[in-house]
Structures are given as C-alpha cells and as structure tokens.
Amino acid sequence: xxxxxNYVAPNNLRSALKFLSDKKTNSKILAGGTDIIPGFHxxxxxxxxxxxxxxxxxxPGLNEIKxxxxxxxxxxxxxxxxxxxxxxxxxxxxxxxxxxxxxxxVQIRNRATVVGNFVNNAPCADSVPPLLVYNAKIEIQSxxxxxxxxxxxxxxxxxxxxxxxxEIVTKIIIPKPDPDLKGDFYKLGRRRAVAISRISLAVLxxxxxxxxxxxxxxxxxxxxxGTRLYDLERFAKGKQANxxxxxxxxxxxxxxxxxxxxxxxxxxxxxxxxxxxxxQLLERINSDEN
Amino acid sequence: xxxxNTSMIKLKFILNGKEIELETLPNKRLIDLLRNDLNLTGxxxxxxxxxxxxxxxxxxxxxxxxxxxxxxxxxxxxxxxIEGISNDGELHPLQExxxxxxxxxxxxxxxxxxxxxxxxxKKFPNPDEEQIKEAIAGNLCRCTGYKxxxxxxKNTKIS
Numbered sequence: 145x146x147x148x149x150n151y152v153a154p155n156n157l158r159s160a161l162k163f164l165s166d167k168k169t170n171s172k173i174l175a176g177g178t179d180i181i182p183g184f185h186x187x188x189x190x191x192x193x194x195x196x197x198x199x200x201x202x203x204p205g206l207n208e209i210k211x212x213x214x215x216x217x218x219x220x221x222x223x224x225x226x227x228x229x230x231x232x233x234x235x236x237x238x239x240x241x242x243x244x245x246x247x248x249x250v251q252i253r254n255r256a257t258v259v260g261n262f263v264n265n266a267p268c269a270d271s272v273p274p275l276l277v278y279n280a281k282i283e284i285q286s287x288x289x290x291x292x293x294x295x296x297x298x299x300x301x302x303x304x305x306x307x308x309x310x311e312i313v314t315k316i317i318i319p320k321p322d323p324d325l326k327g328d329f330y331k332l333g334r335r336r337a338v339a340i341s342r343i344s345l346a347v348l349x350x351x352x353x354x355x356x357x358x359x360x361x362x363x364x365x366x367x368x369x370g371t372r373l374y375d376l377e378r379f380a381k382g383k384q385a386n387x388x389x390x391x392x393x394x395x396x397x398x399x400x401x402x403x404x405x406x407x408x409x410x411x412x413x414x415x416x417x418x419x420x421x422x423x424q425l426l427e428r429i430n431s432d433e434n
Numbered sequence: 435x436x437x438x439n440t441s442m443i444k445l446k447f448i449l450n451g452k453e454i455e456l457e458t459l460p461n462k463r464l465i466d467l468l469r470n471d472l473n474l475t476g477x478x479x480x481x482x483x484x485x486x487x488x489x490x491x492x493x494x495x496x497x498x499x500x501x502x503x504x505x506x507x508x509x510x511x512x513x514x515x516i517e518g519i520s521n522d523g524e525l526h527p528l529q530e531x532x533x534x535x536x537x538x539x540x541x542x543x544x545x546x547x548x549x550x551x552x553x554x555x556k557k558f559p560n561p562d563e564e565q566i567k568e569a570i571a572g573n574l575c576r577c578t579g580y581k582x583x584x585x586x587x588k589n590t591k592i593s
Binding site: 145146147148149150151153174177181182184185186197199201225248249250251252254255337338 | 440441443459460461462463466482483484485487490493496497498499501502503504505506507509550553567568569571572573
C-alpha cells in the first residue's frame with residue numbers, strides 16, 4: 145500500500161480549482177499518474193506529503209486535440225497514445241508524434257499525458273524538445289486568472305516550473321509551422337524500447353538559396369532541462385546549408401553543452417555521441433529537403 | 435509529515451463483465467484492489483513502477499499497468515483481468531497458443547503478456563511482427579525469451 149491521501153475527481157474546472165486553492169491542504173493535480181503513483185510507491189519526497197489528489201480526467205474537454213485556423217490545442221489530459229494516433233499532430237507536428245512514440249511502453253502511453261510530462265519537468269521529458277522547436281505556449285488557469293506563457297519560460301529547472309500552487313495547465317497551444325520548416329527528432333536511450341532518454345534532440349530547419357534561413361534546435365536529457373539552444377541557432381543562421389557548416393555546428397553544440405553542464409564523468413563519451421547524432425540529424429534533414 | 439485522515443471512496447465499475455460496487459481507501463492502487471480486496475491474484479505485481487508490465491490489465495479496451503492506476507480512477511470504467519478472458523473454464527485462444535508454442539516457463543509475466551496481446555488483437559486482428567514487439571515492449575519476460583511468445587501471438591485469431 146502506498147501512503148495515505150484523499151482523492152477527488154471533480155467534473156468541472158471550477159470545482160478542481162476550488163480544491164486546489166484551499167491553502168490548508170497540500171494538494172496535487174493527478175492526470176496520467178505515471179510519475180505520481182510510482183512516486184508514492186518509492187516514497188519520493190516530492191509526493192509523499194500530498195494530502196489530496198485532484199483527478200482532472202473527468203473534466204469535459206481536457207482530453208481533446210482541437211485544430212483551429214492557425215494553431216492546434218492539446219488539452220491537459222491528452223495522452224501520448226492520443227498524440228501518436230492523431231492525424232492532426234502527424235500532419236503539423238511530426239516531431240512531436242515521433243517523440244510520443246518513443247515514450248515508455250503502450251501501457252505508459254495509454255495513461256501518461258503530454259502536459260504532465262513537462263509539468264513534472266524531468267530533464268529527460270521526451271515531449272519537451274519537439275514542443276520547444278514548435279514554439280509551444282501553454283494556457284494556465286486559476287480561480288481568478290487565465291494566462292498564457294511560452295513553454296520555454298514555464299520550465300525553470302529540473303522538476304520545477306512556473307506553475308503556482310493554485311493553478312492548472314489547461315492546454316498547450318502550438319502555432320501551425322511554416323510548411324518549409326523541415327525537421328526531425330532523435331532519441332538515444334540505453335535500449336530501444338521503454339528507455340529513459342540519455343540524449344534527445346529536435347531540429348527544424350528552413351533553407352533558402354542554399355543558405356540556412358531559419359533553424360530551431362532544442363535538446364533534452366543532455367541539458368539540465370529541455371531547452372532551446374538560441375546561441376547555436378544565431379550562429380547557424382545565414383550560413384551555407386552544407387556538410388561543412390553541419391560539422392561546425394556539431395562542434396559548437398558540444399562546446400555549448402559542456403559550458404552548460406560542466407565536465408562530467410560521462411562527458412568523454414556522451415559529447416562525441418551528441419555531436420555525431422546532431423550532425424547526422426542535420427544531414428538527414430538536408431537530404432529530405434532536396 | 436502531517437497526519438493524514440482519509441475518507442473512503444465509493445466505486446462502481448464493470449469487472450470481467452460483472453457490475454461491481456464497493457467502498458475502498460483512496461490510496462489503493464488498482465492492483466491492490468484486484469489482489470487484496472477482490473482476490474483476483476492472476477494479476478501480478480513485479481516492479482511496482484510501471485516498467486515490467488506484470489500487472490497489465492485492460493481498462494476501457496486499453497492495456498494499462500494496474501500499479502499506475504489508483505482505485506478512484508477506475509470509477510465508471512470497464513476492467514478486464516486475466517480471469518476475465520477465459521470462458522467458463524475454457525481457455526482463451528491466446529492462452530491455448532501460449533501453451534501450444536511453449537511460451538510459458540515460470541509464468542509470472544504471462545497474465546500481463548496475454549492481456550497486452552489481447553488489447554493488440556482487438557485493435558489489429560492480424561498484426562505483423564513489429565506491431566507485436568511494440569505491443570509487448572512493456573512486458574518483461576526473464577525466462578522463456580520472446581520468440582515463442584511472439585509466435586503464439588502471431589498464430590492467434592480472435593473474433
């Protein structure tokens with residue numbers, strides 16, 4: 145048996161927010177539960193003092209993927225299985241669909257939610273690099289306020305986000321990207337299936353007259369949290385889109401990650417792998433475009 | 435740590451085709467409810483953190499780890515456990531084939547393995563080998579190996 149807590153499953157957002165804003169009760173939102181429930185089992189300090197779990201899966205509308213004119217909304221209870229099966233996601237956000245396929249197992253993907261993935265904000269959260277290169281925003285609601293924030297700003301440090309105690313992330317809002325942006329997602333784990341990422345990368349690139357017109361690069365697992373590498377993007381912009389440039393970018397990527405993380409026991413083997421996989425990713429995107 | 439008082443929760447759900455109503459503690463997981471309260475011990479607890487798949491059951495048609503589902507979350511849903519797929523003591527075609535192809539050794543992973551396969555076959559009646567491997571990627575077997583298990587699933591036809 146796991147430690148004691150109370151459980152409620154309100155059927156509307158307002159009632160969930162009321163439970164959440166009770167300052168006397170240490171409460172947490174429950175969506176997929178695939179981090180929280182094993183967290184209780186291993187008596188993780190992050191969860192053990194929780195007195196009330198507020199299950200938001202009975203709230204109508206939160207489990208939907210909605211296509212609007214210029215953007216797509218992903219509700220807070222949308223699971224990774226829903227993402228992998230959605231034609232809308234496959235059409236506009238193929239990197240997110242690809243990342244979703246690499247998350248856990250069928251059983252995990254049937255429960256785990258994309259929003260829960262980044263609210264938990266583990267360094268290895270597979271949905272984060274793709275969402276960052278697609279410039280995802282999120283909508284957050286409390287009893288009195290609704291606000292939108294860029295995902296990059298929402299993620300603060302490992303297991304910490306800008307979410308306040310009385311707030312719920314209700315949806316992800318992703319603008320439909322320029323169709324000329326081509327890209328790919330890469331994940332390296334210790335084995336092929338049901339693996340925690342050791343390296344993850346998402347890249348979107350647009351070429352114009354053989355030059356890199358726009359590039360968006362995000363990393364996961366090799367940086368403390370998933371993050372956009374804006375310095376590297378600025379460095380790449382305007383350069384020739386060829387192997388020489390990609391090699392140069394890969395070298396810079398290694399330097400940049402070393403600067404962010406400092407020298408670690410794993411740096412000696414991880415950085416060359418990171419550089420090589422990033423290089424291959426760029427070449428693959430390049431050849432897909434031609 | 436604060437002392438916590440918990441209140442019982444009421445649940446109504448369908449388990450292996452039968453409607454069940456009961457009261458239980460909110461900190462029970464589905465696997466605790468099945469094994470301890472309902473004596474359905476066919477569902478096994480292995481790793482308890484969603485990695486081994488021994489506790490796999492079917493919830494609303496989908497394979498889930500019952501160690502990652504709280505009792506409260508099953509309210510209003512339909513659950514199928516290994517006990518629910520045979521018919522009056524007659525084995526399910528998947529169970530028959532696991533025996534026929536020698537896919538069972540110690541047996542601990544088998545209930546979960548069969549239910550993952552069951553969910554797959556309901557969705558794709560003629561899966562290819564890649565689909566089978568994907569479907570059972572979350573079910574660890576540490577004795578038979580996967581070859582016979584894949585053969586058994588591949589050769590099962592269910593209606």
